[in-house]
Amino acid sequence: MTRAAIFGAGSWGTAFAQILADAGAERVVLWARRPEIADGIRDRRRNPDYLPEIELDPVVTATTDPAEAAAGADLVVLAVPSQTVRANLAEWGGHLPTDVPVVSLMKGIELGTGLRMSQVVEDGGVAAERIVVVTGPNLSREIAARQPAASVVAGADHAAADRVAAACMTPYFRPYTQTDVVGAELGGAVKNVIALAVGMAEGLGYGDNTKSSLITRGLAETARLGQALGADPATLMGLAGVGDLIATCMSPLSRNHRVGVALGQGQSIEQVLAVPHQTAEGVKSCRSVVELGASQDVEMPICQGVTAVVAGQITPERLTGELMTRARKHERH
Numbered sequence: 554m555t556r557a558a559i560f561g562a563g564s565w566g567t568a569f570a571q572i573l574a575d576a577g578a579e580r581v582v583l584w585a586r587r588p589e590i591a592d593g594i595r596d597r598r599r600n601p602d603y604l605p606e607i608e609l610d611p612v613v614t615a616t617t618d619p620a621e622a623a624a625g626a627d628l629v630v631l632a633v634p635s636q637t638v639r640a641n642l643a644e645w646g647g648h649l650p651t652d653v654p655v656v657s658l659m660k661g662i663e664l665g666t667g668l669r670m671s672q673v674v675e676d677g678g679v680a681a682e683r684i685v686v687v688t689g690p691n692l693s694r695e696i697a698a699r700q701p702a703a704s705v706v707a708g709a710d711h712a713a714a715d716r717v718a719a720a721c722m723t724p725y726f727r728p729y730t731q732t733d734v735v736g737a738e739l740g741g742a743v744k745n746v747i748a749l750a751v752g753m754a755e756g757l758g759y760g761d762n763t764k765s766s767l768i769t770r771g772l773a774e775t776a777r778l779g780q781a782l783g784a785d786p787a788t789l790m791g792l793a794g795v796g797d798l799i800a801t802c803m804s805p806l807s808r809n810h811r812v813g814v815a816l817g818q819g820q821s822i823e824q825v826l827a828v829p830h831q832t833a834e835g836v837k838s839c840r841s842v843v844e845l846g847a848s849q850d851v852e853m854p855i856c857q858g859v860t861a862v863v864a865g866q867i868t869p870e871r872l873t874g875e876l877m878t879r880a881r882k883h884e885r886h
């Protein structure tokens with residue numbers, strides 16, 4: 554029976570705690586940054602800020618002490634924002650057990666280094682064969698409501714991925730194992746940027762043809778990047794690619810989608826981010842995705858345009874015009 558430590562008590566960390574508990578975990582300890590979050594989970598079995606509608610199973614508890622969270626864990630899960638995980642690991646990585654799978658739930662590319670999350674975790678001292686990525690069309694609010702969803706559990710070591718998949722399989726959460734960590738992570742990171750673009754289109758008042766065109770051409774950008782970086786194209790046609798792209802781009806529950814809608818409606822990025830909201834990874838990862846693409850000579854016009862809108866350099870209207878008037882070309886190029 555699993556004894557898990559989940560670092561990050563936001564939406565996905567909290568929903569994943571419920572998954573592990575429903576899958577039969579003996580104990581799940583959430584590490585929270587803020588004491589009021591840990592107190593709510595420990596004393597009232599509710600996270601007061603993230604998915605407060607879930608009454609957490611009694612096996613779920615919480616602490617702000619990383620050593621206490623990690624003690625005795627046979628599974629470690631990381632669920633903090635992509636851009637903070639390096640600093641987080643430097644702070645509390647020394648407390649992590651050295652011989653158990655470490656799961657990354659994060660979907661992003663690190664700014665400045667262009668590294669995928671598993672590479673950042675590896676830099677933090679975790680051996681590659683212990684790192685497992687969980688990704689796919691998994692909007693936390695739907696998972697919290699125990700609505701059926703499938704997911705990808707990818708590890709360079711299939712046995713580690715299989716161990717994690719066994720620990721998180723429930724009647725509403727169906728994990729498929731994978732060894733293509735590169736494809737799984739790229740799918741999860743790039744779809745957030747495409748969801749910003751689709752949200753912008755919605756905010757501008759455009760309908761489903763526009764959104765479908767952006768999703769499909771966004772997939773083409775992801776596939777080109779994946780090919781350059783050694784991903785298996787089949788991974789991007791699966792749950793981690795197409796699956797997550799559809800969920801995130803189409804759902805009003807997606808934070809990236811919602812940020813895109815607000816930008817499309819004419820708000821500035823400062824106005825959008827001034828409203829307290831949860832992590833919309835694409836806002837930061839758009840730049841690192843474009844830089845990663847440029848380092849491989851991969852053209853990513855939608856991601857480039859989103860980055861320019863987020864930087865305040867162009868408006869969503871102008872992005873539409875620029876994308877629509879690019880030189881004609883073969884669909885597969």
Ligand SMILES: NC(=O)C1=CN([C@@H]2O[C@H](COP(=O)(O)OP(=O)(O)OC[C@H]3O[C@@H](n4cnc5c(N)ncnc54)[C@H](O)[C@@H]3O)[C@@H](O)[C@H]2O)C=CC1
Nearest residue numbers: 562563564565566632633637658659660691692693831832
């Ligand atoms: N929410 C969702 O539906 C899903 C989210 N993800 C990914 O999971 C990762 C985490 O996202 P969410 O839990 O949704 O975000 P969230 O915004 O709901 O929660 C983030 C958590 O990290 C904490 N945090 C913020 N700054 C921190 C710092 N400097 N150090 C330590 N902790 C910090 C926050 O207090 C909060 O507990 C992201 O990479 C996201 O893309 C993946 C699949 C689904």
Ligand SMILES: O=C(CO)COP(=O)(O)O
Nearest residue numbers: 689690691692807808809
């Ligand atoms: O990754 C997600 C769904 O799979 C969550 O999307 P958002 O981060 O845009 O809410």
